[in-house]
Amino acid sequence: MQVRLEPQGKQLTISGRRRVGAIVQSLGIIAGTVMVIRGDELLTDDEFVDDTDSIELRAVISGGVW
Amino acid sequence: MKCKRCTDKAIVQLRSHNAAFCKPCFVFFFQRTVERAITREHMFARDERVLVAVSGGKDSLALWDVLVDLGYETEGLYLGLGIGAYSNASERKTRAFAEKRGLRLQVVPLDGSEDGLAIPAVAAATRRAPCSACGTFKRHYFDRAALDGGFPVLATGHNLDDEAARLMGNVLHWQVPYLAKQLPVLFPTHPRFVRKVRPLFRTSELESATYSFLRGIDYVVEECPNSHGATQLVYKDILNRLEHSMPGSKLAFVTDFLSRGQPLFAGAPEAVDLGACERCGMPAAGELCGYCRLVAEVGRRRAQAVAHS
Numbered sequence: 325m326q327v328r329l330e331p332q333g334k335q336l337t338i339s340g341r342r343r344v345g346a347i348v349q350s351l352g353i354i355a356g357t358v359m360v361i362r363g364d365e366l367l368t369d370d371e372f373v374d375d376t377d378s379i380e381l382r383a384v385i386s387g388g389v390w
Numbered sequence: 391m392k393c394k395r396c397t398d399k400a401i402v403q404l405r406s407h408n409a410a411f412c413k414p415c416f417v418f419f420f421q422r423t424v425e426r427a428i429t430r431e432h433m434f435a436r437d438e439r440v441l442v443a444v445s446g447g448k449d450s451l452a453l454w455d456v457l458v459d460l461g462y463e464t465e466g467l468y469l470g471l472g473i474g475a476y477s478n479a480s481e482r483k484t485r486a487f488a489e490k491r492g493l494r495l496q497v498v499p500l501d502g503s504e505d506g507l508a509i510p511a512v513a514a515a516t517r518r519a520p521c522s523a524c525g526t527f528k529r530h531y532f533d534r535a536a537l538d539g540g541f542p543v544l545a546t547g548h549n550l551d552d553e554a555a556r557l558m559g560n561v562l563h564w565q566v567p568y569l570a571k572q573l574p575v576l577f578p579t580h581p582r583f584v585r586k587v588r589p590l591f592r593t594s595e596l597e598s599a600t601y602s603f604l605r606g607i608d609y610v611v612e613e614c615p616n617s618h619g620a621t622q623l624v625y626k627d628i629l630n631r632l633e634h635s636m637p638g639s640k641l642a643f644v645t646d647f648l649s650r651g652q653p654l655f656a657g658a659p660e661a662v663d664l665g666a667c668e669r670c671g672m673p674a675a676g677e678l679c680g681y682c683r684l685v686a687e688v689g690r691r692r693a694q695a696v697a698h699s
Contacts, residue, residue, distance in 0.1 A: 330611050331611045331612045331613055354630045354631060354634050355405075355634055356405065356594075356596050356630065356633065356634065357595075357596070357630050359596070359599055359600060359603060361603070365401065366401040366402055366600065366603065366604070367401075368391045368400055368401065368402065368403045368410065369391075369403060370391050371391075382599070382611060383611075384448070384595040384596050384598075384599035384600075385551070385595055385623070385626055385630070386447055386448070386449070386595065386613060386617075
């Protein structure tokens, strides 16, 4: 599967069919700090992503000034 | 995973609420959370015009979207900070959001303002961190715009994660005057200030990002280039790790502080009485307000640089 990390703009390839939660964990990302997007849908941790899918992991953390 | 409200397939899981929601139920949940924050904290009434500070990011645009959907009378205020491509994209997306919905939007470009100073120029001249200058400028222009436009209230998109990180910073350094003022509603302490409210103080970044995504809000995903290494992000990282191990920690940290901690600091005396800035007339602790002091410093530094060249 193709995994795009935003806003870094990084593109990764992960092989095999995997659960969303496992993908996020394998990339060292803390659950709840990204949205996992496939097309126009959001995925929860228990869903599977197929080897042929493309997903986006979009960070939700922003900051700098209070 | 099933929606907690209707048992349809869920699209978002909120561990902090021990819940998952489908799209319609999440939108309902998010809007209801914001509406309850507004009414329970007495932020503003139905007949009050609300000036919404918008940055083009997920939080402020989600807030504006909710307020419009709930039927509040709003106007947007966008401050052009002059931070290169980031500011250009932010302004473009904010304008597109307002135009698509037929909303009134004030755009104030800092480099085209009276003092003609954008954030990078201030940071370069004063050698201060850009975030420091940015905060001072934002507060000044927000206050001015609310006052000039006759708005009784200014709403910002600060979310639960912002509030938790700010609280952590204030507690780590025992910033008693700041702890006394860390509230979702700040009532004016001077006739030239307006009420400032944070209707998203109970909603997390995940929630506002999810809401924006589901509502088709095209927000700026890129981070401000000046935010790298910002202290707030360090606090957020620590809090997110804590949240991962103990879901609900951030919400409890902020809401328990507001109910049980903040009242203990509420009697802390203000550091100084506010007068009027000699230059701009806005509230000031001394002869000049923080904004005008910064502008004067830029002028001094530039004059010194010319003298030494």
